[in-house]
Amino acid sequence: MKDSKPTSLDIAHLAGVSQPTVSRALRNSPLVSKETREKIQAIARELNYKVDVNASNLRSQSTKTLALLLCEDPGDSMINPFFLSMLGSITRAAAKEGYDLLVSFQQLSEDWRADYEDANKANGIIFLGYGDYTQYIDRISRLDQAGAHFITWGPVVPGQPGHFLGCDNTLGAYEATQHLIQLGRKHIAFIGDTSDDCPEFQDRYRGYLKALSEHGLKYNQQLHASANSTETMGFDATQTILERTEPFDSVFCCSDLMAIGTIQCLRENGYSVPDDIAVVGFDDIPTASHMTPPLTTVQQDTIKAGELLVENILSLINGEHIESRLLPPQLIIRKSCGS
Amino acid sequence: MKDSKPTSLDIAHLAGVSQPTVSRALRNSPLVSKETREKIQAIARELNYKVDVNASNLRSQSTKTLALLLCEDPGDSMINPFFLSMLGSITRAAAKEGYDLLVSFQQLSEDWRADYEDANKANGIIFLGYGDYTQYIDRISRLDQAGAHFITWGPVVPGQPGHFLGCDNTLGAYEATQHLIQLGRKHIAFIGDTSDDCPEFQDRYRGYLKALSEHGLKYNQQLHASANSTETMGFDATQTILERTEPFDSVFCCSDLMAIGTIQCLRENGYSVPDDIAVVGFDDIPTASHMTPPLTTVQQDTIKAGELLVENILSLINGEHIESRLLPPQLIIRKSCGS
DNA sequence: TAAGTCGCTGAATACGTATGCACGCTATTG
DNA sequence: CAATAGCGTGCATACGTATTCAGCGACTTA
Structure with a gap:
C-alpha cells in the first residue's frame, strides 16, 4: 500500500511493461495487444489509478x-x-x-x-x-x-x-403575439428593453410588430416600456404603462421573469389576469407552469x-x-x- | 509576432534573464529584485503572457x-x-x-x-x-x-x-411555525419528506413539532404529507391532504418550490391564500417576493x-x-x- | 586582507504523461 | 533462404513551470 498516488510508472512495473505501453493501453490505443491492454486496465482499476490531467494536458497541449x-x-x-x-x-x-x-x-x-x-x-x-x-x-x-x-x-x-x-426570437414573439390577437386582444402592450443592449429583445420586438401589422393592428408607443429581465423591472415597467392610462387588454413580456412582475403589478392594481388583461412570457422557466394562472409562454x-x-x-x-x-x-x- | 503562445522562456530571453527568474518574478517572489521583477512583469503584460496552468499545476502538484x-x-x-x-x-x-x-x-x-x-x-x-x-x-x-x-x-x-x-433548519422551521401560531392559526399542515433521505427536512420537521408543542397544539398526522422539493410534488401533497377532508388553516412547506405548488393547488380547489389558508415556505428564492401573494418564508x-x-x-x-x-x-x- | 553575510540570479532537475522513432519478432512472399 | 511487411513494445524525449542548490558580487566586520 503506497501512500502516494499511483502513476503510470507504478502500473508499468506491476504489469511488467514500460510506461508508454501503459499510457497507450489506458487510452485504448490499437497499438497495444488486447491481452496487454486488459491486464494493464485491470491493474489500473485495482489501484484506483487516474490519469493526472495536468501532466496529460501539458504533454498533449489540450485540456479537455x-x-x-x-x-x-x-x-x-x-x-x-x-x-x-x-x-x-x-x-x-x-x-x-x-x-x-x-x-x-x-x-x-x-x-x-x-x-x-x-x-x-x-x-x-x-x-x-x-x-x-x-x-x-x-x-x-x-x-x-x-x-x-x-x-x-x-x-x-x-x-x-x-x-x-x-432561438428564433422573432418567430417566437410573432407566434405569441398572434395568439393574443386570435383570442381577440387588440391592445397589446410590449415590455422589454429594445435597445442595442438586448438584441434578443430587439428580435422579439420585431416579431411582435410583424404580428401586429399582419393583423391590421397599430403599434402604440404608449404601450411600450423598457425593462430588463427581472421580476422587479417587469413590475416597474407595467406600473409605468398603467400610469399612462392608455387602455390595454394584454401584455407581451420579453421574459417569464418580467411576466411574473407584470402579473404581480396588474393584480396589485386590481386587474384580473387573464380576464381583464392577458399576459404571455418568453422562456418557459419551470415556475411558469405553476403560477396562478399558469403562464402562456414561448419555450426554448x-x-x-x-x-x-x-x-x-x-x-x-x-x-x-x-x-x-x-x-x-x-x-x-x-x-x-x-x- | 510569434505564432505560438509565449512561454516563460520567451520572456526570459527578452528580459535577458533566466526562466526561473521569470517564474519567480511573476509570482511576486521577494527573492527577485524590484527592478527585475517590474521589468519582467511589464514584458509579460506586453506579450499577454499567461502561466500555463497545466505545467504550473504539474510542477507544484496543486490545482487551484x-x-x-x-x-x-x-x-x-x-x-x-x-x-x-x-x-x-x-x-x-x-x-x-x-x-x-x-x-x-x-x-x-x-x-x-x-x-x-x-x-x-x-x-x-x-x-x-x-x-x-x-x-x-x-x-x-x-x-x-x-x-x-x-x-x-x-x-x-x-x-x-x-x-x-x-442552515439551522430546526430554528427556521420553529420560527415560521410559531409565526403562524401567533397569527391565530391552529391547524397547521406540514409538507415535506421526513424520511432519512432528507435530513434537512427532518430538522425542519423537528422545529415544526417543537413550535406546536410549545404552544399547546397537537400534531395531526392527517395534515402531514411527504414531498420532495418541486412544485409538482408540493401540488400533489397538498391535494392529498385536501382529500383527507381534515380541516386546516395553514401550511408549512419545507421549500419555496413546494409552496408554489401548494398555493396553486389551494387556488384550484377554491381556497384563498392567505384568507382561508396561510402558507409559509423555506429558502426565500427570488420568485418568493414576486408571487401573489408574496410568500412568507425562511431565508438562508x-x-x-x-x-x-x-x-x-x-x-x-x-x-x-x-x-x-x-x-x-x-x-x-x-x-x-x-x- | 581574509572571512563572513546578504541579495540576487542561474543551472539543474522534477512533476507525470504522450508520442515519434527504432527495434525485434513472426508471418508472408518471391 | 532472403527480403519484406506487420505487429507489439521500449527508448528517448518534450510539454512549461517551480524549486533546490550553488554561485557570484558587493558589502560588512574583525
Whole structure:
C-alpha cells in the first residue's frame, strides 16, 4: 500500500511493461495487444489509478475542458432560471463528450482568451447572457480576431463577429403575439428593453410588430416600456404603462421573469389576469407552469441548445467550420392568456 | 509576432534573464529584485503572457480549482433556484481566492475522489443537494476515509463522517411555525419528506413539532404529507391532504418550490391564500417576493454560505481543522400568511 | 586582507504523461 | 533462404513551470 498516488510508472512495473505501453493501453490505443491492454486496465482499476490531467494536458497541449461564462450582473444574486436550465444541459452535454466545465459568473479580466485558452484552462468558451450586450461586443470581437474558440448563445446578427447559436426570437414573439390577437386582444402592450443592449429583445420586438401589422393592428408607443429581465423591472415597467392610462387588454413580456412582475403589478392594481388583461412570457422557466394562472409562454429547447452549443464548440476546436443557426421556439399555451 | 503562445522562456530571453527568474518574478517572489521583477512583469503584460496552468499545476502538484457537485436528479431539468444562488456565491467566493470552479450535475462515477483529486482536477469538493441523501452517504463516508478534502452543504448530523455547513433548519422551521401560531392559526399542515433521505427536512420537521408543542397544539398526522422539493410534488401533497377532508388553516412547506405548488393547488380547489389558508415556505428564492401573494418564508443567507463553504474547504486543503457549523436563518414576513 | 553575510540570479532537475522513432519478432512472399 | 511487411513494445524525449542548490558580487566586520 503506497501512500502516494499511483502513476503510470507504478502500473508499468506491476504489469511488467514500460510506461508508454501503459499510457497507450489506458487510452485504448490499437497499438497495444488486447491481452496487454486488459491486464494493464485491470491493474489500473485495482489501484484506483487516474490519469493526472495536468501532466496529460501539458504533454498533449489540450485540456479537455470548456469554459462557461455567464454574463449576468454579478451583484444581483438573482440569476435567470432559464440559464440554470442551460447550465444543466451544457454540463451534461459536455460530460457526455468527456469534457469538464469551468463556470464563471464574472468578468475578472478584459481578455478572456488569455484567461482561458492561453492559460490552458479551457479549449473553448461558451457565453451565456441576456442583455448588456454592447458591454461585451468589443471583447467578443477581440476574441474572434485572436482566433479563440468560442460560441455565444444569443441572437444571430448578420455580420457580427464570432459564432452564435440562438432561438428564433422573432418567430417566437410573432407566434405569441398572434395568439393574443386570435383570442381577440387588440391592445397589446410590449415590455422589454429594445435597445442595442438586448438584441434578443430587439428580435422579439420585431416579431411582435410583424404580428401586429399582419393583423391590421397599430403599434402604440404608449404601450411600450423598457425593462430588463427581472421580476422587479417587469413590475416597474407595467406600473409605468398603467400610469399612462392608455387602455390595454394584454401584455407581451420579453421574459417569464418580467411576466411574473407584470402579473404581480396588474393584480396589485386590481386587474384580473387573464380576464381583464392577458399576459404571455418568453422562456418557459419551470415556475411558469405553476403560477396562478399558469403562464402562456414561448419555450426554448434548452436541452437541444446545450447539446448544440457543446457540439459546435467542439467542432470549432477541431478546426471545422460551423454555421450560426437558430432553433425553433414553441408556443406553450396555458391560462394566462385566457384561451 | 510569434505564432505560438509565449512561454516563460520567451520572456526570459527578452528580459535577458533566466526562466526561473521569470517564474519567480511573476509570482511576486521577494527573492527577485524590484527592478527585475517590474521589468519582467511589464514584458509579460506586453506579450499577454499567461502561466500555463497545466505545467504550473504539474510542477507544484496543486490545482487551484474546486469541484462543485450538484446532487440533483439530472433527469429533471428543474433545479432549485436556491442552488443557483449558492452556485453564484460560491463562484464569486472561489474567484476571490483565485480558485476556479469545476461544476458537475451528475454522478458519473462511484468514486469522486478518484475523479477529482486523484486526477488532479481539483483540490477539494463541495457538495450541494437536497434529499436523496441516503443515496450518497456511503460515498461520502468513503471520501472521508480516503482523506479527500470535501465539505457538504446540509444538515449537521452528529457522528456523521465528513464536514458540513448548513442552515439551522430546526430554528427556521420553529420560527415560521410559531409565526403562524401567533397569527391565530391552529391547524397547521406540514409538507415535506421526513424520511432519512432528507435530513434537512427532518430538522425542519423537528422545529415544526417543537413550535406546536410549545404552544399547546397537537400534531395531526392527517395534515402531514411527504414531498420532495418541486412544485409538482408540493401540488400533489397538498391535494392529498385536501382529500383527507381534515380541516386546516395553514401550511408549512419545507421549500419555496413546494409552496408554489401548494398555493396553486389551494387556488384550484377554491381556497384563498392567505384568507382561508396561510402558507409559509423555506429558502426565500427570488420568485418568493414576486408571487401573489408574496410568500412568507425562511431565508438562508446564500452569500454568507458560499463564502464559508469556500473558506472552509480551503482550510481543509491547508490541513487545518474545521468545525461543522450552522448558519442562522431569518424569517421573512410577507403576505402569504396574512400578517 | 581574509572571512563572513546578504541579495540576487542561474543551472539543474522534477512533476507525470504522450508520442515519434527504432527495434525485434513472426508471418508472408518471391 | 532472403527480403519484406506487420505487429507489439521500449527508448528517448518534450510539454512549461517551480524549486533546490550553488554561485557570484558587493558589502560588512574583525
